[in-house]
Amino acid sequence: xxxxxxxxxxxxxxxxxxxxxxxxxxxxxxxxxxxxxxxxxxxxxxxxxxxxxxxxxxxxxxxxxxxxxxxxxxxxxxxxxxxxxxxxxxxxxxxxxxxxxxxxxxxxxxxxx
Amino acid sequence: xxxxxxxxxxxxxxxxxxxxxxxxxxxxxxxxxxxxxxxxxxxxxxxxxxxxxxxxxxxxxxxxxxxxxxxxxxxxxxxxxxxxxxxxxxxxxxxxxxxxxxxxxxxxxxx
Numbered sequence: 001x002x003x004x005x006x007x008x009x010x011x012x013x014x015x016x017x018x019x020x021x022x023x024x025x026x027x028x029x030x031x032x033x034x035x036x037x038x039x040x041x042x043x044x045x046x047x048x049x050x051x052x053x054x055x056x057x058x059x060x061x062x063x064x065x066x067x068x069x070x071x072x073x074x075x076x077x078x079x080x081x082x083x084x085x086x087x088x089x090x091x092x093x094x095x096x097x098x099x100x101x102x103x104x105x106x107x108x109x110x111x112x113x
Numbered sequence: 114x115x116x117x118x119x120x121x122x123x124x125x126x127x128x129x130x131x132x133x134x135x136x137x138x139x140x141x142x143x144x145x146x147x148x149x150x151x152x153x154x155x156x157x158x159x160x161x162x163x164x165x166x167x168x169x170x171x172x173x174x175x176x177x178x179x180x181x182x183x184x185x186x187x188x189x190x191x192x193x194x195x196x197x198x199x200x201x202x203x204x205x206x207x208x209x210x211x212x213x214x215x216x217x218x219x220x221x222x223x224x
Contacts, residue, residue: 031210035214040122040217041216042117042200042214042215042216042217043157045211088154090156094210101159102210103159106156107156
């Protein structure tokens with residue numbers, strides 16, 4: 001089945017620790033995205049990538065880093081500089097044509113110990 | 114500043130009681146407006162894309178409409194399984210394929 005796989009489903013971070021969230025897609029999409037969702041709020045864009053080996057900051061990139069070494073993969077690292085990391089993280093992908101819709105993974109819930 | 118505002122924040126309906134959700138936007142150069150459904154603890158699921166004022170799309174009990182300033186998601190005779198958060202998002206001509214989301218409307222349909 002084609003889709004987007006995020007792992008793990010739940011992740012706990014200790015203070016001062018970096019953690020990496022995995023996102024893999026087999027939809028052959030060029031573009032991939034990371035969004036953050038806080039309780040009762042909409043999605044805010046962290047980073048996005050329209051092509052391999054290139055990515056751009058979204059609206060709330062501080063404290064996060066990404067890489068795009070393969071078309072299928074777009075991991076997100078939450079660094080120790082992100083002081084309020086507790087949130088639901090969503091990965092998405094799309095084709096890059098006009099009006100292309102985003103397909104979302106099932107999310108990772110990150111909590112701070 | 115580009116903004117997407119959804120109302121109400123929460124809506125509680127009885128089964129069969131029709132209503133509408135609103136998404137108003139102030140963006141320059143709208144390319145498309147998207148509606149998604151999100152169940153608790155899951156990723157959003159695509160419902161509709163609307164491209165131009167006057168356009169309407171339907172799927173089962175849902176109908177989405179678009180004007181130059183807002184979009185409505187009409188729910189006709191809802192069932193408890195329609196309970197979810199409904200998210201509206203806009204895609205601008207200057208922003209490539211990225212979406213800007215509203216804060217969502219949490220819909221509860223009681224049997």
